[in-house]
Amino acid sequence: MGADYKRSSRFEASAxxxxxxxxxxxxxxxxxxxxxxxxxxxxxxxxxxPRNLLxxxxxxxxxxxxxxxxxxxxxxTPVRISAGTYHLAILSGATSRVARYSxxxxxxxxxxxxxxxxxxxxxxxxxxxxxxxxxAMYAVVTTAPVSVSPPSVSGAAVVGGALSAGMGVWSxxxxxxxxxxxxxxxxxxxxxxxxxxxxxxxxxxxxLGATLxxxxxxxxGVGSTTALSAPSAVVQPQPQPQPAPGAxxxxxxxxxxxxxxLNSLASGDIACLGAGSYSGNVSxxxxxxxxxxAPGVRAQIRGYVxxxxxxxxxxxxxxxxxxxxxxxxxxxxxxxxxxxxSNMDIKNLxxxxxxAICVTAGYGFETTPANIAYNLxxxxxxxxxxxxDSHEHALYLESTRNAHIVDNYLYDNGGEGLxxxxxxxxxxxxxxxxDGNSLDYKANIMFAGEAAGGEYRYDHASSNNTVRYNTITNxxxxxxxxxxxPAAQALPTGNLVTSNCVWNAPYxxxxxxxGTGDYSQTNNKNSNPTYxxxxxxxxxxxxxxxxxxxxxxxxxxx
Numbered sequence: 321m322g323a324d325y326k327r328s329s330r331f332e333a334s335a336x337x338x339x340x341x342x343x344x345x346x347x348x349x350x351x352x353x354x355x356x357x358x359x360x361x362x363x364x365x366x367x368x369x370p371r372n373l374l375x376x377x378x379x380x381x382x383x384x385x386x387x388x389x390x391x392x393x394x395x396x397t398p399v400r401i402s403a404g405t406y407h408l409a410i411l412s413g414a415t416s417r418v419a420r421y422s423x424x425x426x427x428x429x430x431x432x433x434x435x436x437x438x439x440x441x442x443x444x445x446x447x448x449x450x451x452x453x454x455x456a457m458y459a460v461v462t463t464a465p466v467s468v469s470p471p472s473v474s475g476a477a478v479v480g481g482a483l484s485a486g487m488g489v490w491s492x493x494x495x496x497x498x499x500x501x502x503x504x505x506x507x508x509x510x511x512x513x514x515x516x517x518x519x520x521x522x523x524x525x526x527x528l529g530a531t532l533x534x535x536x537x538x539x540x541g542v543g544s545t546t547a548l549s550a551p552s553a554v555v556q557p558q559p560q561p562q563p564a565p566g567a568x569x570x571x572x573x574x575x576x577x578x579x580x581x582l583n584s585l586a587s588g589d590i591a592c593l594g595a596g597s598y599s600g601n602v603s604x605x606x607x608x609x610x611x612x613x614a615p616g617v618r619a620q621i622r623g624y625v626x627x628x629x630x631x632x633x634x635x636x637x638x639x640x641x642x643x644x645x646x647x648x649x650x651x652x653x654x655x656x657x658x659x660x661x662s663n664m665d666i667k668n669l670x671x672x673x674x675x676a677i678c679v680t681a682g683y684g685f686e687t688t689p690a691n692i693a694y695n696l697x698x699x700x701x702x703x704x705x706x707x708x709d710s711h712e713h714a715l716y717l718e719s720t721r722n723a724h725i726v727d728n729y730l731y732d733n734g735g736e737g738l739x740x741x742x743x744x745x746x747x748x749x750x751x752x753x754x755d756g757n758s759l760d761y762k763a764n765i766m767f768a769g770e771a772a773g774g775e776y777r778y779d780h781a782s783s784n785n786t787v788r789y790n791t792i793t794n795x796x797x798x799x800x801x802x803x804x805x806p807a808a809q810a811l812p813t814g815n816l817v818t819s820n821c822v823w824n825a826p827y828x829x830x831x832x833x834x835g836t837g838d839y840s841q842t843n844n845k846n847s848n849p850t851y852x853x854x855x856x857x858x859x860x861x862x863x864x865x866x867x868x869x870x871x872x873x874x875x876x877x878x
Contacts, residue, residue: 321356321412321419326435328363328370328409328445329426329455337463337542338398342377344410345422345456348386355383357413360393361441362406362459370407370431370445375399382419400542401461407445408457413437426454464543465492469842470550471536475520477553483521484869485534486789486819488547489842494538502533508551519869527555568592571614578602578621585609593619593639601647604631607656612637624648629655629690636661638877643668643678643706650716651706654681657694664701665877668712676707676734682719685743686777692743696723700876704857707734710760717744717782725749727872729859730764733757741768741804742780749787751872753851753859758795763802763831765792767839771809779809785839789870791821791849791861792829799831803838815839821847821867845870 321327342360350356360377363370377393410421414437423430431448435441472486485499501521502511508531514521521532531551537544572581573594579602585591587608595617603626604611612635613619619639624646627634634656641664643651651668652661661679670676681693696717703714712734717723718741730737730752737757738749754764769781792800800822805812815838822829822844829846832838847866852858861871 321350321410321417321421323412323414323416324434324436325432326361326409326411326441327421327430327432327455328407328448329429329431329453329457330365330368330370330405330407331457331459332405333401333403333461335461335463336400336402337461338400339375339395339459339461340398341392341394341460342408343390343392343458343460345388346382346391346419347388348382348384348418348420349388350384350417350420352416352418353384354415354418355381356415356418357381357437358391358393358419359411359413359437359441360457361409361411362395362399363409363445365405365407370409370448373441373443373445374401374406376441379413384418388422398462406459407431408455408459409441409445410455410457411435411437411441422456423453424456425452427452429454462540462542463492465490465494465538465540465545467538467545467547470547471534473532473534473549473552477523477532477555479523479525479528479555479558481523483523483532483552485519485521485536485549487536487538487843488549489818490538492538492542493540495540496538498537498539500535500537502535503527504531504533504551506531506554508533523555528557530555568614575599582611595619597622599623599645602626603628604634607631608633610635610637611639613639624651624653626653627656627659629688631656631659633658635659636664638663640665641667643676644670649675650677650680652679653683654679654693654696655683655691659693660697660699661701662697662699663877664703666701666703667705668707669705671708676712677716678703678706678714678733680716680718681723682717682743685719692719692721693723694721696720698723698725698728700727700872700874702729702876702878704729704731704733708759709734710762711735713737713739714757715739716741717747719743720747721745723747726751727874727876728752729755729857729872729876731755731757731857731859732759734759735762736764736766738765739768740766740782740785742770742776742782744782745784747785749785750789751870752790753871754790754792755854755859756794756796758797761797763798764795764800764825765802767803767805767812767815769805769809769812771806781805781810781812782815783812784814785816787817788819791859791867791871793821793823793849794854795825798825798827800825800829801839801841802831803833805833805838807834812838817841817844819843819870821845821849821870823848
């Protein structure tokens with residue numbers, strides 16, 4: 321390009337926004353030597369001609385011999401534009417004919433004129449000669465946020481319950497959000513705004529028979545956009561207390577003979593353990609029984625608990641379980657369906673390869689399909705200090721369907737806090753703190769599968785699992801979230817990591833074995849959660865934490 325000259329072409333902006341960067345496709349293949357400075361400018365349009373200067377960029381430099389590339393330069397101050405026609409211009413510096421611009425034939429697509437480079441682009445373009453080319457240029461425009469996926473409402477729609485707002489997914493790099501709850505009729509219409517609510521809403525008697533929707537407004541420096549959720553379920557009355565809920569039907573105070581006690585249970589029994597430590601490796605074969613601590617005490621089991629595939633509907637609650645004393649590799653083995661682990665404290669301090677898993681579900685599923693664990697729920701529990709190597713996990717979902725992992729603390733485990741391998745399907749992992757796992761080269765959470773012919777006879781790929789509203793932090797090695805899917809096997813689908821706080825992993829927050837096809841991740845925050853006292857395993861969030869709403873809603877077992 322000749323010295324002290326400018327060239328422009330006309331372009332259309334399809335939406336309003338802020339222009340903050342301009343780029344042109346340029347090389348250093350001219351006949352000059354050394355380098356040449358360039359500056360890009362934005363002009364208004366006047367009946368097809370460039371007219372008034374709206375903004376110009378900082379100076380860019382092109383070296384002689386440089387390969388063709390998009391040369392980019394920022395405006396000192398972004399320029400607000402509306403949808404319409406504008407002209408992008410290149411100004412060439414004093415050293416002549418080093419840089420060359422790229423162009424394509426376009427009838428009357430080029431305007432050119434002299435313009436001294438040293439004092440910047442002229443305030444008006446000036447009289448220009450036309451030519452039949454268009455310059456390869458573009459401007460980067462930041463627009464107001466756009467809703468990609470609408471907000472959502474979750475929680476129990478009962479008087480006295482709480483609803484939580486999911487922000488949805490947005491483009492346009494929002495800098496912040498605001499919420500407005502709206503009370504609607506049973507069909508979700510006729511809505512009126514509810515004053516004073518934030519990202520959650522406590523349902524009162526005034527909401528009985530109504531539905532609630534949340535309007536989320538996302539904003540940035542350009543503008544704001546509001547998107548509306550679907551309505552909640554119709555708000556129901558608060559459930560009335562039932563007489564003696566969960567009363568013990570059988571109680572044991574003898575700390576020996578636990579298996580004999582469990583063998584005496586019938587379907588529907590609520591079996592309670594008195595205070596103390598109960599030693600022994602036990603199994604439960606009877607369906608629809610509950611094993612928990614007696615009211616007002618907390619019992620400990622030293623050994624393992626195996627919930628067999630005949631024991632559907634079993635619940636373990638309010639117990640301390642120490643697998644260190646078990647004779648197997650696990651503290652809890654789940655083969656039954658509709659099993660619940662609630663308000664548990666589970667650990668397994670044995671050392672050595674694959675010998676100290678805390679909870680495993682679906683083991684042996686290929687040879688015994690009845691071992692696949694359907695509808696497992698693990699809630700409000702602490703699962704920690706499981707082993708010392710990469711095969712020893714807090715939760716090992718080997719073959720599960722629709723597992724729900726919610727409101728837990730999973731921390732300080734040798735392997736993963738959560739291992740989905742090789743056949744975990746349809747899991748929902750939400751409102752947990754998952755911290756400080758991967759002591760031996762793993763991750764806080766691992767999506768995984770396996771190829772036929774190794775450990776498993778068939779191909780498997782954990783798929784359609786959702787990780788949301790969690791705080792996932794301080795992986796001891798590698799990543800906070802990782803994946804492993806051998807290329808020879810069926811590939812995963814539908815794994816989603818969305819709306820989580822992720823923080824402080826040696827390799828970064830997200831690892832992918834085969835690229836981002838293993839799982840997709842959206843709307844996650846890279847933020848320090850500011851725990852109350854992480855050193856002493858108090859993972860409650862401090863007031864004002866950026867992760868508020870993305871952690872257990874009820875403090876897990878202590």
